[in-house]
Amino acid sequence: MNINNNNNIGYKTYLAVWCCLMILTAATVMAAGMGFGRYGSLASVLIASAKAGLILLFFMHLKYETFVFKLMLLAAILTMAVIIGLTFFDVGFRDGGR
């Protein structure tokens, strides 16, 4: 039975994840205040992705799911990346890249 294979995650793990999320939130707010310019938006996206990763892996139990689930999520994320990426070949280069 795989129905109870991941009930060994304790309150402690969840609390630790929550603490990390809080720290990362503080970090992203502070980084935005310091005005890193272009690198600032990169940093905020990276921090957001770290937070999203924590939520997905622990709160949503993705870490304990089978490989199929991870593969499917990967397919969805790739689709999202392709959609936005290919559009930028248009909007990024239109009228000589205005």
Next chain:
Amino acid sequence: MNKEHSLNKKTDYTGSKQGMWMFLFTELLLFTGMFLLYSVFRSRYQQEFHAASSELSRTIGTLNTVILLTSSLTMALSVNAIRKDKNKISLIFQGLTVFFGLFFLANKFFEWSAKIHHGIYPNSPGLLAHGKGETMFYGLYYLMTGIHGLHVLAGIVLLLIMMVLTKKGSLNSDSFVRLENSGLYWHLVDVIWVYLFPVFYLIS
């Protein structure tokens, strides 16, 4: 792996979860369309987005982030509790999650009404006077936080139903996949907010 399990029983635990994950993918792709618009307009109007962003309240944004992340914690704990046969504790955590969700929406409501009070809303003369970049920024702001807010509302309704089911005892340590799926939905709405927060409130 559990062929017998999935073929003969009425409910298929892994199957239900897989169905839920795939539903979440559709939500992700729905938001991808909006993030596409956002990234195009942001790359086109960098200065204006920066100026418009600094007029949003960072305090409320951060507060709402903390609220939603905490609600995710209580959500995860409620699933954890019901698994260990502690239905009462699970019920309390579900209640807390609903409370945080309402708190988030209340903040959002005050934030929106303040902006609308200042004449900043889609198609308003006040907003159009601010120029193209800010029109796009606030259009996206209302669109994306609005649709996200509707998702929070849907999550709250879903959790209220789960609370009734937990109380009745139809959710228990043998059958909790509906609560777990509601949790997955709630966490995904949280993940989306994790991205909405920096892209609207923290443009530096």
Next chain:
Amino acid sequence: MTGAQREMSFYESGNGHTGILSWVLSTDHKRIGLLYLFSMFSFFFVAVILGLLMRLELIAPGPSIMTAESYNAMFTVHGVIMIFLFIIPGIPAGLGNFMLPLQIGARDMAFPRINLMSWWFYMTGAIVIIVSLFTGGGPPDTGWTFYVPYSIRTGTNVTLAVFGVFLLGISSTLTGLNLVTTIHRLRAPGLKWFRMPLFVWSLYATGWVQILATPVLGITLLLLMMERLFGFGFFDPARGGDPLLFEHLFWIYSHPAVYIMILPAMGIVTEIIPVFARRTIFGYKAIAFSSLSIASVGYLVWGHHMFTSGMSDISRVIFSFLTFIVAVPSGIKVFNWIASMYKGSIKLSSPLLFTVSFIFLFSLGGLTGLIIGALATNIFVHGTYFIVAHFHYMMFGGTAFAFFAGIHYWFPKIFGKMYREKPAITSCIVLFAGFNVLYFPMFILGLEGMPRRYYDYLPRFHTGHLISTVGSWILAAGLMIMFYNLIRSIFIGEVAGSNPWGGSTLEWTTSSPPPHENFTEIPVVTEGPYRFRK
């Protein structure tokens, strides 16, 4: 197999309801599949009549039977119905719903109630669209693509029609979710991935496209509605917006959507050929993987619908190149089908005749697709009848012919009766002839410069239009023969027996029509599909 111990079929065994309620409240995948088939073909006929009226209008230059405004409304409604109400739900929700659990040895779909809900979304969407025709500012006149800025400015009832399509999108997503989960979770013992029938593989690929593409249509239509209601200005350059983004978003869905239409059609063809050539399929894995690769590469090519829209040069070159890549897996399939028939003992029954027609028409549609996928030639024929001819060869000549093939192939399984073979063959020949007379002249008209969606034309295009209109009558005659033959046979056809074609996939091991939960005992699978005894 046709012995006296025949079980009660799913038509006879009740489900707690009687009469019409036993259908519209049923969670049995077979009943839902039939609900879909029945409602889809009803809408199909409405759209066929609209198409015939449009052709009649174009029989001669100048006004013939309708005004220009009603012509605009007609091609819009014809497109919306054919695309969103017939051909997208078509094979996956109709035949797929009915056949998938039977082919993988399951008792039902993974989520029977969601399955029923999806049909209700479909019907609600359809009703909303029908209401939109008769209320507000009248039927939408934007074309099925709802391009901005016209769709935002027109006074016709676009908002409501778009909302209807949005509901249909939800229905399609739920179907896809159900298909994929069912294939993952409910395969019979021993039915490994590479033992699955290839129709199941094609449904799997289709399901994923439905899940990952349809939400983008959802948000596009939602944005259009909000634009009309609140005026955000996302697509209005005067307010900082960009109308091309609408086209991007629309085609990000609508290009993968053509694979929702064609993939399951290819699956049906792959089922039929081995049975009527009495040979195992050539290149099983190549066909399975080509379904998956068509589904994934299909996401990369939407820009080829926008070559003349004013998007950047570099993206036009990239999209054109990627378009040529999609042709590769489709080509693999065509060659595999031909190779499977080679040296087989072919029996040209009606399902195979439809299938062979499919291969011919699909190849013609596919090859002309390369002409318009190439950037340089596209500029020349963009927005002409050449495009209209191309996609009718793909959608009607491709998908609909395969759909008809599938209906003839599985008819004895679904109804337990056999249709008459001669009228079936006749109808296929008449349909094939009518189809080519109707659409082939459009290729030539397009090359000569006849623009699509025009109400009127120059006298020099008259001959082509006249031939085409005559073709539409032949096509209509073919449809009438086919449906008369099928509907008559439901009631007074001969009893078919459980395996009239000698098929080797699991659906032929149960009785016709199948019992309520498909199998008395879940079968155990020990080998791949399409093994025939000599």
